[in-house]
Amino acid sequence: xIGNKTLTIIKPMAVKKGFIGxxxxxxxxxxFRISAMKYLQLTVEEAKMFYDEHRLKPFYDELVAxxxxxxxVVAIIEKENAVEEYRHLIGPxxxxxxxxxxxxxxYGTSLQQNGVHGSDSDISAExxxxxxxxxxxxx
Numbered sequence: 001x002i003g004n005k006t007l008t009i010i011k012p013m014a015v016k017k018g019f020i021g022x023x024x025x026x027x028x029x030x031x032f033r034i035s036a037m038k039y040l041q042l043t044v045e046e047a048k049m050f051y052d053e054h055r056l057k058p059f060y061d062e063l064v065a066x067x068x069x070x071x072x073v074v075a076i077i078e079k080e081n082a083v084e085e086y087r088h089l090i091g092p093x094x095x096x097x098x099x100x101x102x103x104x105x106x107y108g109t110s111l112q113q114n115g116v117h118g119s120d121s122d123i124s125a126e127x128x129x130x131x132x133x134x135x136x137x138x139x
Contacts, residue, residue: 005035006082007128008090009117012070019107020073023116026103027077030089036133037075042068050131059112066112074132083125086118 010023027034042050047068054060079085091098095108095115108114119125 003122004080004082005076005078005129006086006119006125007117007132008075008077008086009067010073010075011113011115011117012066012072013109013113014107014115015071015073017107019115023103023107024073024075026089026106027075027086030079030085032077032079032082032086035076035078036129036138037073038132038137039071039073041071044068050128062112076129076133076138083119083122087120090116090118 008027010020014020014023024034044064047064048055051060051063051067054063077086089103091102091104093104093114094111095104098105098108103116104114107116119128
């Protein structure tokens, strides 16, 4: 179902601050259906694998350290044109540049600690969903 699903990650800082419920509410109110969800903590190696496409970028080591620093919530969410719709809902990576009411504006504190991850393309969504969820874990 390429085009109708995307992956979200509620990042460690947002989990620590108790924003899981409000973020999931915003996602649900925007018309997304959650088809899979987990609460987990990535190891450093798992974070390196997930963010492998960024390994040559200057922020890679800091990103891996942050994303493995505490529990996260990962979910597959579905809606027509899911990637684009979700990226609109969360806003730009920098919370300071995100529109009022967007998830990153409401729950992010910095470029790195922006509250949530959202897949940037249908191809990335497919890869990212498969990284975290088997077929048996999807509904």
